Amino acid sequence: MSQPETLPDEGHDAQVVDGTTLPKDRDFTDEFDFVVIGSGASGAVAAHTLTEHGFSVGIVEEGPWIKTREMSTGVDDVFSRAIRNRGMQVAEGKTFIPMLQGRAVGGSTLINSAIAWRIPGDVLHEWKNDFGVDLPEGELGAHFDALDRDLSVRTVADDVLGENSRIFLEQCKKRGYEAAAMKRYDLGCEGSGRCLQGCPNARKQGMSVTYVPWALAKGARIHTSCKVDRVEMTGSRATGVLARAESGAKVRLRARLGVIVAASTLQTPNVLYRSGVRSKALGRHFCAHPSVGMGAALGRRVHMSFGATQGAESIHFRKTERFKMETISMPPELAVARMPGVGRDLLRRMSRLDEVAVWAAQIRARAEGVIGRNIFGHDKISYTPTEDDVRIARRALATLAELFFDAGATEVWPGIHGLPLALKSTDDIRLLREGPLDPRAYSWVATHLFGAARMGPSASSSVVDTSFQVHGAEGLFVVDSSIFPTNLGVNPQHSIMGLARHASTGIARRAKRSVAA
Numbered sequence: 001m002s003q004p005e006t007l008p009d010e011g012h013d014a015q016v017v018d019g020t021t022l023p024k025d026r027d028f029t030d031e032f033d034f035v036v037i038g039s040g041a042s043g044a045v046a047a048h049t050l051t052e053h054g055f056s057v058g059i060v061e062e063g064p065w066i067k068t069r070e071m072s073t074g075v076d077d078v079f080s081r082a083i084r085n086r087g088m089q090v091a092e093g094k095t096f097i098p099m100l101q102g103r104a105v106g107g108s109t110l111i112n113s114a115i116a117w118r119i120p121g122d123v124l125h126e127w128k129n130d131f132g133v134d135l136p137e138g139e140l141g142a143h144f145d146a147l148d149r150d151l152s153v154r155t156v157a158d159d160v161l162g163e164n165s166r167i168f169l170e171q172c173k174k175r176g177y178e179a180a181a182m183k184r185y186d187l188g189c190e191g192s193g194r195c196l197q198g199c200p201n202a203r204k205q206g207m208s209v210t211y212v213p214w215a216l217a218k219g220a221r222i223h224t225s226c227k228v229d230r231v232e233m234t235g236s237r238a239t240g241v242l243a244r245a246e247s248g249a250k251v252r253l254r255a256r257l258g259v260i261v262a263a264s265t266l267q268t269p270n271v272l273y274r275s276g277v278r279s280k281a282l283g284r285h286f287c288a289h290p291s292v293g294m295g296a297a298l299g300r301r302v303h304m305s306f307g308a309t310q311g312a313e314s315i316h317f318r319k320t321e322r323f324k325m326e327t328i329s330m331p332p333e334l335a336v337a338r339m340p341g342v343g344r345d346l347l348r349r350m351s352r353l354d355e356v357a358v359w360a361a362q363i364r365a366r367a368e369g370v371i372g373r374n375i376f377g378h379d380k381i382s383y384t385p386t387e388d389d390v391r392i393a394r395r396a397l398a399t400l401a402e403l404f405f406d407a408g409a410t411e412v413w414p415g416i417h418g419l420p421l422a423l424k425s426t427d428d429i430r431l432l433r434e435g436p437l438d439p440r441a442y443s444w445v446a447t448h449l450f451g452a453a454r455m456g457p458s459a460s461s462s463v464v465d466t467s468f469q470v471h472g473a474e475g476l477f478v479v480d481s482s483i484f485p486t487n488l489g490v491n492p493q494h495s496i497m498g499l500a501r502h503a504s505t506g507i508a509r510r511a512k513r514s515v516a517a
C-alpha cells in the first residue's frame with residue numbers, strides 16, 4: 001500500500017496560519033465575512049458551504065493539522081497528538097466515562113470509523129412533536145445526497161470486510177437479526193484496520209482530506225493550533241472571535257456577517273458561556289450513546305488487523321431495545337487491554353490474539369447530563385447512565401455473547417465488575433442478563449455526543465432558535481450536535497454534517513439577501 005505522490009491535505013500552505021509559529025509578541029488580526037470555530041464534521045462542512053456561496057471564511061481550529069504522511073500506527077502517538085486530553089477527558093458522575101474526541105484539523109473525523117447514517121425519520125418526528133424543531137425532511141435528503149456523493153459513501157467492499165465483521169454477519173443472519181456491512185466515507189478502503197490512528201492513504205474521507213482542503217481551495221483560510229477564547233459581541237451582534245495561538249500570540253478575527261460555532265457538543269457550551277451567552281438551557285440536556293464492548297476468543301483465525309475498522313452492524317434492536325450492535329477491530333494495544341487475567345493466564349490469551357474478535361453496542365441512553373463551566377481549561381462533564389440504560393447495556397452484552405457462542409467462542413470476556421473474568425458457555429449468559437445495575441461495574445466509552453446547547457423555538461427552554469442562531473444574539477450561529485434535542489440511536493456524523501449543510505445554506509442565503517438590501 002504505497003502512498004500516492006500527492007495527497008489532498010498537501011499544498012495548501014498559503015491558506016494556513018499555523019498558531020505554533022505566530023510571533024508571540026505580536027497580535028495577529030484578519031477579517032472575513034464569516035468565522036467558523038472548529039474544523040470537524042460540522043465546521044468543515046459549514047466553511048465549505050459558505051465558500052461555495054462566495055463568502056470569505058476564516059476557520060479557527062484548536063488542534064494541529066496532522067497530515068496523512070505524518071500518521072503513525074502507534075495508538076500512543078494518536079492519543080497524544082490528535083485526541084483531546086490524550087484520551088483522558090471523562091464524564092464524571094456515579095462513574096467515570098471516557099469521552100473521546102479528536103482535537104486536530106478534521107476534529108473527530110480524523111480518528112473515527114467513517115460510518116455514515118442519515119438521521120432516522122422517527123427521530124425527526126420526535127424532534128418536531130416533542131421539541132417544536134421541524135426540519136424539512138425533503139431538503140435534508142438533498143443535503144445527504146450531496147454529502148454521499150462528495151464523500152464517496154459506499155458499503156464496505158467484501159474483500160476488505162475482514163473476518164471480525166464477516167463472522168458477526170453470519171451469526172446475525174442465523175438468528176434472523178437485521179444486519180449489514182457498514183456504509184462509510186470510503187474512497188477505496190484498503191482494510192488496514194487503523195481508522196483510529198488516521199487513514200494511511202487518505203482513503204477514509206474525513207474532513208482534513210475533504211471539506212477543509214476544498215474550502216481552502218475556494219479561498220478560505222485556516223488558523224490551526226489556535227484556541228478560541230470567546231466570540232466578540234458588539235451589543236447583541238457577533239462581530240468576531242478572540243483566540244490564543246499555541247505560541248502565545250493573540251489572534252483576533254473580525255467577522256463581517258457572522259460567527260459559526262462548530263466546536264462540538266462538549267466545547268461549544270463553554271465557548272458560548274465565555275462569549276456572554278446566558279441561558280437556563282446552556283450546558284443542560286447533554287446526552288450520548290455510551291457504548292459497551294466485549295472481546296471473545298473464537299478458536300479460529302479472526303485476524304483483526306485486517307479489514308475495515310468497523311465493517312458490520314445490526315440495527316435490529318434500535319427501536320425496540322434502544323441499542324445498535326457493531327463490530328470493531330482493535331489495534332493490538334487496545335485488544336490486549338480487553339483481555340482478562342494476569343501472568344501466565346494473560347500470556348496464554350495474548351499468544352492467541354489472532355483468534356480474538358471484538359463487538360460492541362451503542363446504547364441510545366435516556367440519561368441527561370450537564371456540561372459545567374470550564375475549570376482550569378477543562379470542560380466539566382457530569383453524566384451517569386440511568387438504571388434503565390444499564391439494563392439496556394446488559395441486554396446488549398447478553399445478545400453479543402449469544403452471537404459469540406454461536407460462532408464457537410471458547411471464552412467471552414464480559415469486562416463487568418462482579419462477573420467471572422471469562423464466560424465459558426451459553427449457560428453463563430444469564431450472568432450477563434442478571435448483571436449488576438450499578439453503572440460503575442461496566443466499562444463504558446462515549447464517542448457520540450449531543451445536546452447542551454439545544455435547539456428550540458423558545459428562548460426559555462433552548463439556546464439556539466430554529467434558524468440555528470443563538471436566541472437574542474444576532475449573527476451568532478451553532479451548527480454542531482450540541483443543538484440536537486436528543487440522541488439518535490445511530491452514528492451521528494452524517495446527521496451532523498447534513499444539518500450543518502442545511503444550516504449554512506440558510507445562513508448564506510439570508511446573508512446574500514441582507515447584503516443586497
Ligand SMILES: Cc1cc2nc3c(=O)[nH]c(=O)nc-3n(C[C@H](O)[C@H](O)[C@H](O)COP(=O)(O)OP(=O)(O)OC[C@H]3O[C@@H](n4cnc5c(N)ncnc54)[C@H](O)[C@@H]3O)c2cc1C
Pocket residue numbers: 037038039040041042043060061062063100101102103104105106107108109111112113114115116117196226227228229262263264265267268271310447448449480481482491492493494496
Ligand atoms: C473514535 C471515534 C469514532 C467515531 N466513529 C464514528 C463513526 O464511524 N460514524 C459517526 O457517525 N460518528 C463517529 N464518531 C462521532 C463523530 O466523529 C462526531 O460525532 C463528529 O465528528 C462530531 O462533529 P463536530 O463537528 O460536532 O465535532 P468534532 O468533529 O469533534 O470537531 C470539533 C472541532 O472543534 C475544535 N474546537 C473545540 N473547541 C475549540 C475552540 N475553543 N477553539 C477552536 N477550535 C475548537 C476541536 O479541536 C475539534 O477539532 C466517532 C467519534 C470518535 C471519537
Ligand code: SF4
Pocket residue numbers: 114188189190191192193194195196198199200201203204307308309
Ligand atoms: S480501515 Fe480503511 S478507511 Fe480505515 S484507516 Fe484503514 S484503509 Fe483507511
